Amino acid sequence: MLEDSDKAMHVGQLNFPSWDAFQSAFSDIFDRGFYSNHGPLTAELDRALAAYLNVKHAICVTNGTIALMLVLRSLDLKGNVITPSFTFPATVQSIVWAGLTPVFCDVDPETHVLDARRVEPLVTDSTAAILGVHLWGRPCDPHGLTDLAQRRGLKLVFDAAHATGCRFKGVPIGGLGHAEIFSFHATKILNAAEGGCITTNDDLLAAKLRAARSFHDMGFVTSGLLRMNAKMSEAQAAMALIGLRNIDALIVDNRERYLHYRRLLADVPGLRVIDYGDDGQSNYQYVVAQIDESVFGTSRDRLMNELWNRNIYVRRYFWPATHLCPPFDDTPWSLPVTEQLCETLIQFPSGQGITESDIDKVCRMVRDIRERAI
Ligand code: T4K
Incomplete structure (x- = not known):
């Protein structure tokens, strides 16, 4: 006889911050009266994530999709981006939003991610970049794809939306390729209700991304860089900081x-x-x-x-x-x-x-x- 369950169970059962910690962080935000436009908590989160992910720069934004759009746009690419179809639609849609064309590559049947052996035959003169996905947090052939990208002069970006806290050969995912992006959606291990970030070891790309994510950072303002409002709020940053501690x-x-x-x-x-x-x-x-x-x-x-x-x-x-x-x-x-x-x-x-x-x-x-x- 089958039993009924009265408790609804969802795939992304939420990771909650402690209510007391959340209240206290919110009360501080109210006291400061500073809710957005790169407040102190957003700045603290940028620093804390860079340290946790072992990377030079972490640039927090509104969500993982916007992180992808911004990084693809800021790399000044033209042409095709090789990427998996086996991913959340945001990966592929962001390529189109950035004015680029996705070229789908099949994934490995065991790991469910791309590898250099499958990607290389798809590289043509029109290929600008590879956008790999660390699906389920599994590293997406970092050595093979880095070698391929270097040999063929391509940009390499990783969608690490699933991979906060995962490691590749003992090192936190975050510093691979030219840039990686993370999601702090409510269902993710680091829950900021919504939120995301871009990580990179490239100083110039980081400066561009900091300028591109808002209309307030005056860096690159005269360069014609396309900008948008992709700012993370202080409320999101507060939640992410509590989650990061745990x-x-x-x-x-x-x-x-x-x-x-x-x-x-x-x-x-x-x-x-x-x-x-x-x-x-x-x-x-x-x-x-x-x-x-x-x-x-x-x-x-x-x-x-x-x-x-x-x-x-x-x-x-x-x-x-x-x-x-x-x-x-x-x-x-x-x-x-x-x-x-x-x-x-x-x-x-x-x-x-x-x-x-x-x-x-x-x-x-x-x-x-x-x-x-x-
Ligand atoms: N790249 C990859 C590889 C991704 O997986 C994602 C997002 C992105 C990029 C883009 O990042 P973001 O722009 O989202 O930051 C969910 C999430 O909405 C999505 O963030 C995530 N990937 C994807 C894998 O899962 P859905 O539409 O399949 O499921 P959703 O949002 O309805 O949530 C799943 C279950 O969780 C629901 O059945 C109910 C429960 N739930 C959900 C929410 C939002 C709750 O109990 N409470 C909640 O507040 O996309």
Whole structure:
């Protein structure tokens, strides 16, 4: 008999800052009467993130999408940008917003990210940049893509929206390529309600980005640089600063949740929780499994619908594939791995609001649904 769950469980169960810390930060903002336009908390967050991410410059902005648009625009690119279709649509849409053309590259079936071997055959005279995505926080072939970008004279940017707190060979993600971008959306490990940042070790690019994110920084004002209002507010910065103080503890808790899912689902035929290794390099914010319908006994979509009926709001990230949606679907892209992943992956609820007994319940339901289906 299937059990009902009365607690709605979402994939991005929010990481909350402590209410007391939040109140006190807000009370300080009210006392200062300074809410925006690069207040002290935004400046402090820029410095704190640069230190945490081990990079020279962190430039906080309104959200991750704006961070992508700004960095692509500020690199003065023309032509094509090689990028995955298997990502949140913001990655690709930002390329178009920056006046560039996306060229889709398929991803590795195990890691779900781009690698130099797949990207290199797509490089042409029109290629300006590679925009890799550290999907699920997995480093996107940093050595291979850096080498390729250097050899072919391309800019290399990483979308690290999922990767705050993740590491590559022990070093925090943040200083790779020409620039990386992060998202502090409510569902991310570092929750600023909305928010994002660009990180770079390039002083000139950082100066341009600081000028481009607002109409208040007078640097580059005469250079014709295109600018916008992409400022982070003091309220967002306050929330991010509190989250940043606790992020390492959140990663430890996330890892426990991830390992608990893995233990409970290890022997379910046809369901494989994707592996981040046990080396502590991931932020474990995403618990993603692949369903092999022929072994599992029912399809990923059927499993998703059955779980939704029980208040478990798993997601089929990412569906539909970006290259199959307008305005990108008028080209016959050949992306077999991406299309297979879009049809077989399921993301389970995770994050601070999910307890061990919630995970027990989700996994019990997955087993029950499978047993009823076979
Ligand atoms: N690059 C990549 C690789 C990204 O994944 C993203 C964003 C970006 C760039 C762009 O960064 P931002 O511009 O967003 O900063 C969610 C997020 O909205 C999106 O930020 C994120 N990626 C993406 C992976 O997930 P949706 O539309 O699939 O889910 P959403 O926002 O409805 O939230 C998921 C679940 O979380 C909901 O079912 C309910 C729950 N939830 C959500 C919110 C906002 C809550 O319980 N409370 C909340 O306040 O995009």
